[in-house]
Amino acid sequence: MTDEPVSEQPNNEEDEQSASAIFIELMRQAAEKAVPKSAKSHHVGSAEALATPEGEAEPSLAPISEEHPIRRVRRRLVLRPPQRASMAGGFLGTVFVVMVSTALVATLLMFFVNPEYLNPAVVQGLQLDREELVGGIESARPTAVQTPQWLRRIGIISGHRGLGRTLNRDPGAVCYDEFKRVTLEEETINFAVSTRVVANLEALNFAVDMLDEFDPRLVDYRADALVSIHANSCIDYGEVVSGYIVSKSDARPDTGNDVFLRECIALNYAANIPLERSYNETEDMVNNHAWRKIHPLTPGVILEMGFMLADQEILTTQHDLLAHAITMGILCYIENAGPYASLARSGAKSGDYLVPILATPTPIFGR
Numbered sequence: 001m002t003d004e005p006v007s008e009q010p011n012n013e014e015d016e017q018s019a020s021a022i023f024i025e026l027m028r029q030a031a032e033k034a035v036p037k038s039a040k041s042h043h044v045g046s047a048e049a050l051a052t053p054e055g056e057a058e059p060s061l062a063p064i065s066e067e068h069p070i071r072r073v074r075r076r077l078v079l080r081p082p083q084r085a086s087m088a089g090g091f092l093g094t095v096f097v098v099m100v101s102t103a104l105v106a107t108l109l110m111f112f113v114n115p116e117y118l119n120p121a122v123v124q125g126l127q128l129d130r131e132e133l134v135g136g137i138e139s140a141r142p143t144a145v146q147t148p149q150w151l152r153r154i155g156i157i158s159g160h161r162g163l164g165r166t167l168n169r170d171p172g173a174v175c176y177d178e179f180k181r182v183t184l185e186e187e188t189i190n191f192a193v194s195t196r197v198v199a200n201l202e203a204l205n206f207a208v209d210m211l212d213e214f215d216p217r218l219v220d221y222r223a224d225a226l227v228s229i230h231a232n233s234c235i236d237y238g239e240v241v242s243g244y245i246v247s248k249s250d251a252r253p254d255t256g257n258d259v260f261l262r263e264c265i266a267l268n269y270a271a272n273i274p275l276e277r278s279y280n281e282t283e284d285m286v287n288n289h290a291w292r293k294i295h296p297l298t299p300g301v302i303l304e305m306g307f308m309l310a311d312q313e314i315l316t317t318q319h320d321l322l323a324h325a326i327t328m329g330i331l332c333y334i335e336n337a338g339p340y341a342s343l344a345r346s347g348a349k350s351g352d353y354l355v356p357i358l359a360t361p362t363p364i365f366g367r
């Protein structure tokens with residue numbers, strides 16, 4: 001006998017089973033004849049023999065050429081369910097491989113993430129001089145999730161505002177006519193622009209603080225950015241004195257976020273307002289009272305929008321445009337947004353771009 005009829009008809013299961021049963025019955029009868037009576041107790045009915053999972057316990061006395069086909073048939077019947085299970089396992093394995101591959105690719109792509117994407121406040125926290133650190137700040141880590149707008153706090157100081165109509169009232173710079181009567185006060189210009197900047201930023205869902213010149217909130221003030229808005233003197237210098245000035249605290253490092261904020265304000269201001277940039281920073285700008293009060297991690301700059309004599313027309317008629325320019329400058333810093341963000345940041349890092357008059361280094365050799 002051969003096993004060919006059984007093994008070569010895998011698709012016709014019922015025929016195969018009945019043929020097997022007949023075949024097994026024949027084999028059992030043949031085995032009973034061949035096996036001595038003492039070994040007969042190992043053999044049970046043909047129905048039970050079919051249900052036996054393995055054929056390992058087959059009596060060695062039976063001829064191998066006859067026993068071999070039986071074992072093959074039994075294995076096929078028993079092993080079929082595990083084959084279905086391995087199909088499900090293969091699907092799960094595929095899913096696992098896809099997930100692992102995705103994780104690997106995502107990890108590799110992290111190398112190409114722009115570092116400028118990080119929160120500027122965190123970057124400054126890592127760049128601050130050690131003596132300025134109160135403690136524990138060094139453990140700050142950049143967050144992968146971008147801070148929502150309503151958690152971004154921006155402070156706007158409306159220059160010289162807040163003392164009210166008291167005896168100590170400080171209107172800032174003042175313009176007079178030929179009869180020494182006041183024609184224009186700096187505080188009015190500052191407030192007109194500041195309120196518009198605040199409205200612009202609030203419309204973008206930022207948390208904005210409108211601050212007075214000597215606002216008590218300035219003590220240890222914490223924000224993503226602080227901009228103090230001013231206009232420059234109305235003094236007649238005998239020549240045309242024009243231009244805007246943006247200044248940070250002298251106490252802050254020349255490579256930190258204060259410089260980045262300053263350059264963002266300056267570049268966007270220049271792009272929107274037809275005024276030249278001036279670098280005539282005064283002591284009141286670089287050593288402003290606000291810089292001594294605010295938290296060391298709060299970047300702060302003071303903006304002198306223009307001179308109240310030569311640039312008077314812009315300062316009195318272009319409040320919306322002035323506010324727009326300042327808003328764009330703040331967004332440049334806060335969101336790393338706009339055409340000047342990278343330029344401002346590169347300036348913040350090199351320092352050479354910032355003050356062109358100092359860009360030519362004094363040659364040390366040849367002395």
Ligand SMILES: [Zn+2]
Pocket residue numbers: 159160172173186230231
């Ligand atoms: Zn002022």
